[in-house]
Amino acid sequence: MSKKSSAPVLPKALPVNAVLGLSDPAEGDWTRMRGLQYSSLARVTTLRVGAHALASLGVCWIYFGTVHWAFLLAWLGTLGATLYYGARIDADLVDADRRRIGRDEVQRQTVGAIANALAWVIPMAFFAPYGSDLAKMELWAICAMLMTACAVMLPAVPLANLMFTGIVGLASLASFAYTLTFEMMIVSLLFIAVVVKGAIENARSFLTARVAEAGMAERNEVVSLLLKEFEEGEADWLWQIDTSRRVRSASPRFAFALGLGPDEIDGKSFIQLVAGPAWETGMFPPSLHDLAERLKRRESFSNLLVRVTIGGNQRWWELSGTPKLDDNGNFDGFRGVGSDVTHERESSEKIAHMARYDTLSGLPNRMMITEALGEAMRYADQWRTRCAFLMIDLDRFKAVNDTLGHLVGDQLLAKVSERLRSICSDNELCGRLGGDEFAIVVKDASDPTRVGRIANAIIEVLSRPYEIDHHTLYIGASVGSATGPRDGTTVETLMRNADLALYRSKEEGGGQHFKYEPELHALAEERRKLEFSLRRALERNEFLLNYQPVVDAKDENIVSFEALLRWNSDEHGFVSPAKFIPLAEDTRLIVPIGEWVLREACREAARWPAHVKVAVNVSGEQLLDTQFIPSVVNALSISGLPAQRLELEVTESIFVRDAVTARAALEQIMALGCGIALDDFGTGYSSLAYIRNLRFSTIKVDRSFVQGAATGSPESLAIIRAVVAMAESLDMSTTAEGVETDAELNVIRQLGCRKIQGYYYGRPMPALEARGLFATPTLQRATA
Template structure:
């Protein structure tokens, strides 16, 4: 089939002058130089081996009758030329259609002349009257090279001629000098015939390549019309006349249009596709675009258009090109079509999934940002305001951790339903991810209106929920920023609303916070603190202080609680309340906590053996499975008995973990380490923790100590209940924050086992702790 078409598509011959680059190029031939260079691509290794082999043959031919230095010198030059030519042409983009090829074409011709000069020399190495047998031997070798060159570089006749002619002239001259003019005539005739062959062969090559290109173009045109029908299972072919009316309607197309071929013959294509909309002229934009393209006689491909078949909407994919006769007269369009209704529905679903949250059905982050961009643009154009509200649920993580993610997902669905119920015209609410939501407000009258909506959101979200027979309570923290005054871009306004949300969370949650410029300063301070905190361990900026813990009954010292302090050259003394949460958020608490553990164990070994050391451990540390091995290592390196180490944890450890922390604490208990439950009574105070984990101590928060000393009935009742609970479970109690004698007496009366506070001693460095133990010795020495 291809050969038949190639025979029918005949390209005209290129002139000899144009072919040899001696005259103006015929523009109808396309990129002639690239057509000539393309066959040389990949032939460099062959040229290298042929040239080298022929050079060796010539050298061995000349060797018996010539001095070896002359032969070896010429051979070295020939081999060096072969390698140089190979390396140069191997890097050239021969036949690259994106380049003109003129530079490469000229380089090939120059190299042919260099090679001709090199191979013209051997005929005269025996002098101006060389022996005939020497000349004839070299002529046979050179003739073989000419034939090889004509085969390899047939598309480059000029390069062939620039090698053949000079070498042939040199050989003929040598034959005349050797006394054989007839042989010189034969050599000249052979060179002339070979040159003529190269020119004709070069013309045929260009002609054939042009025919191939024409065939390829025609094949592509046919493939455009039949691609979907033959290769991708398109449903039908369609054709119109020059008035865009259907002609030659196939049964398959008639079936797709819901009619008969006879009835559809001559019907305007637009009428057949638009259905009832033909009478009203209310076409879709895509159909209008297709009609305009056909009117301008333009090709179109893979155009998705809505059609109406039997009163039902469908989606078709259409491709077509104009039909022209031999004289270029427009005959109409021919194209292919297929029904892609199901694919279009899937694409719409995918597009929806890309912009809407699957769980709640609310717009996702992408949709919210697009809506905020529109709101900002409108606010800037009309000199009005818009707003971005960021919403974060309070106590939601506790629901996920205690009742599981399925329950949490159902809760999020109810929250989103309440948010949608609040929305009015000009408001868009969406889910950013996790338990974070956002609301975009168009044309806000004032910041007060945004704050009132935020308060309403908090009140609505904070109402009780019922999920799977569980009554749940969550709150909401809201931060907002007003555009464009707080940010003229989506990124800036979103970031500033986020800063306001952080401010709301820092206030304890369930409140509204507006963006103010000072929040950037706070964020910068946090960034600087985190940067300094990352190098604090290496710089040795941490120090442990120790606060005494005494027996309530007689005030006997029984241990110390290790408390970390940080002094930084830039920030000065930073309180633990500021840098410990930052260390947890930035994942730095693990190395800091390990340093605290190892340092405290090492210092405790310098104390009397009856004193223990208590160390606070965060929930982040207990989520690390390697923490138990770190504790074992610290005890082993310091030599501290496990019974002298007490680990203090809070209830948040259990709320944030699915059981791994409890297992790790059980491992520590198995080692003989004591456990203390800190701040009991201020959180969830679940008795299940005390049942599942064998704590040795329950610590009473200072707020209850102060309240009991002031006679608060609730505080007194709580302390008594905690003491009774601890006594029944075989645990001791430690009251924190005792600062006055009244508070100490109250705690003794209520039955607390141990007391810790300023009354007995402030936190002190390790050196001061050692001074306490040396005082009796110093006193006895002084008495002596």
């Protein structure tokens, strides 16, 4: 029952000012209380008018002959007018208990009482002086009767009673004072006090009774609503059993819940009806056992969840029951209420499942994996065994996801999940941590070779090809593992150490399994410190550029320099680019660092001869940044370097991440007049689609092919010939990287590469030293 009564709250206390209507306390709905007060006036209007009429006739009888009849008639008219006015007000207030009574209506009723009282002052003031002392006493008796009658008949409006009693009483006191009848003054004063006190107490009793009646009416209404709602409810029903636990007085709704008619279940065993086939076998579910025990012990129960079998189907009932007693206090069975909560139960179970399982793969999620690892660690601690935790990261999954879309990526993750599930035994729990990260909890890893076998199986199985939407996909897996309690005594520690081992596997190129080693912490700490220093390197001016010359293969003249970033840290000294460049890309610091490189390289190149270009390496993070094109324009405009003298070097990996955005950015750069060089061609995906769709200015042949060609490798020779021929046909230039010996130089010249870069002609050098090379027309060869 979720509904609440909208009835106003009745007051609990009745202060005098509130009873008189002089104030409305904050507690309780006094507007409604006024309605209960004044609605009763209409019921005594006739009696009140009749009392005043009899009293007025008595006055006329006393003073007839003493007071001129015209005055008596005028007074009767005045009194009748006040009574008529009051009766009209009473009639308007007859429905006050069903509405809110206004302050103006209360004031009108009080004004009517005052007018009526003033009408009775007239005989006291004008008739009494002309009569005898006996007539005066008779008039006082009539007024006292009226005051008493008002207090008795009008308990609902004590303020009107007090007004009438006060005005008429004061007039009587004045009259007795005028004639110096002091004993009557005292009697009148005492009488007035008694009437006032009685009127207030009578009013309080009246209101207390009305509050009780209204409260009872509200409770009856609430009970009626509850019963009506219960009877109209679709899932709730009443049940009743006798001392033998047999159904008695079966309600139609209870019978419907059992799938039978009321006559079919009356007198049948309650437990038998809900047990189904379990009644014959005795294999009751625990919840039904619990119900039977409570009935046997004759104890009350509430919201007991019981699994029952109705018509061969499993259902869930929520039952509440209490023992009932006969007139002698003896146990007479049970009665209670029940409802079918099967749908609610299934919904809660579904929610609980969703909270613990990954919706895409159907594997346990991070929360359940964490719980399982905690249980495995407790088991290992109890039985002095070992447990293990393996973290798995998919290699090259991001390339699939970015090139073929998330739908294919999700299907691939589902297939990966199936393969991982097939590897695990009862001793292992496999789950998905999120994204392309998975984990396996090994409950008992006492066998020292167990973890290695699982990790190798993971790498081997996940590296097999996948067939999805007519695509044959190849990915791999990197695995990091930690063994408890050796590598950690808490869940958090073990998971963190396995993650460190996984990171080591990814650093080594992926497709491998690494176990946690204590020195990994030192490497992680070193990386953290290096990242902290890298974030401040720009502010501290710790970066510098070196320039490596690129020469024409025929005349050996310098045609360009490649700008290479170097970092000389105050804390770490000279840091290898192989260490800080990947870190900068992971943290996206490569974007502001790359902007600085562009500005500095263009500024330096502006000092060189007009025919010499500068080449700047650009990472995927930079190219996909929305501010990259403006940063190129800004670098050119600030330095004054013509766009034709700037060449940006990119690798094929940028197309794997977001080919559409990368291509659009490169086309805008070429529209500015800048050249685009494809670096390390032949070592990545080597898709000819990139070269077909974009007109690169230069294709750079990786040094591995140069070295292979110098040693006579047929494959390397064939690849270089093919690249040179393709570049010539597409009007592109070729640059051979890593030339260091005479043999390599001769082979490259014979194969037709136009430009040469390598230690043979110069190592990367500071800007001032690079400028000095322009003093000689031909670059001096370095000694091998």
